Amino acid sequence: MNTLLLTVTAVALVLLVVLLLRPQQEPPESGQEDVDARISPLLRGINFLLSDEPDLALQEMVQVARLRSEAAEVYMALGEMFRSRGEIGRAVRIHQNLLARPDLAKSLHLQAHIALAKDFQTGGLLDRALAQYSKALALKSDHADALEASLRIREQSSEWQRAEELLSRLEQVRNTSYGSHRAYLFSEMAAHCLHEGDLEGASMHAASAIELDSSCVPARIVTLQMAMAAGDDEASIHQIEALYRHANEHFSLVIKKIVAYPEFYRTKAQALLSDFLKLKPDAEIALSWLEAVADLQSRAALLQLYHELNFAPSSLRESLRLQAVVGEAGDAHAVFARKWRKAAxxxxxxxxxxxxxxxxxxxxxxxxxxxxxxxxxxxx
Ligand SMILES: [Zn+2]
Incomplete structure (x- = not known):
């Protein structure tokens, strides 16, 4: 109800400004008549709003907006209020009505398209939201908010090429560089190409991403996956070392992918991972390695690795992860730790x-x- 009261106050203030400004520009008699004609429906509208009857309030507000084009602002405030209350249908109706008015000023046209786009976006109607943002951008091609919102929708819909075009436009408008953001878009394109079996496309996009941002982890993961799938051990080792160097924080993510290639893992990667841990002990790598072996190999292999790594946890989290992976099947602590691990x-x-x-x-x-x-x- 606080939002409602605030909006009502805002609406009343807008009208007050309109009323204060208008009479100075018009003959006193007709101005007075006009003011009277507008006050009545507005007061009735506010009354309906306070009685929580928004549809009736809307009808009255429409009267106000018809009388004077300045009062379109009242309309906009009302639309914002409905959207913030989650009443998307009403917000859409208000903004559509506003756009249907032939006398609407160009600046308000732009605002109304943006507002309608936000209504659709909030309601999850992304195609319709995009169409409204496009109309806003047709009126003002450097509207940064419309570009950013469209970019977000394209990303949400996994339309990476379109997203990249919008990012370029946003870079121009804001005169800034989004290199790292673009690298992630390229890495998404690479992952999509790999999924579709387009190896050339995957390789090209991953390379573009790494060139823009050498620590772009998903692009490096795609490159490593391609090298391992092609059986190119030398390139795979090179990519694993590059990941360790440039994206150390997320290195543990690739361990399971490596263990999934048993021959490469046994002959080359196992020794490489051991070297990394000897160079610098890392709980994340040790635990992810144990988890990968537990998932993909035998319990005997897991226990042997556990023995070799000689890993001791140093936090509650690490202790629970270790318990979840090496604990005996019937052990109550292990049962609890596994439940925790799934939801953590x-x-x-x-x-x-x-x-x-x-x-x-x-x-x-x-x-x-x-x-x-x-x-x-x-x-x-
Ligand atoms: Zn966040």
């Missing part, structure tokens, strides 16, 4: 703080790219 949030966003189970290259909440990092805990 492993990554958190440095921008908005959201925590998720599996890695995402774009944050599902704030939409930043590359902002999710493995959760760390206080060492005991």
């Amino acid at each position: 949030k492993n990554y958190s966003c440095e921008v908005c703080g959201v925590a998720v189970i599996d890695i995402r290259w774009q944050c599902p909440q704030c939409h930043s790219w590359g902002s999710l990092h493995p959760k760390r805990e206080e060492v005991i």
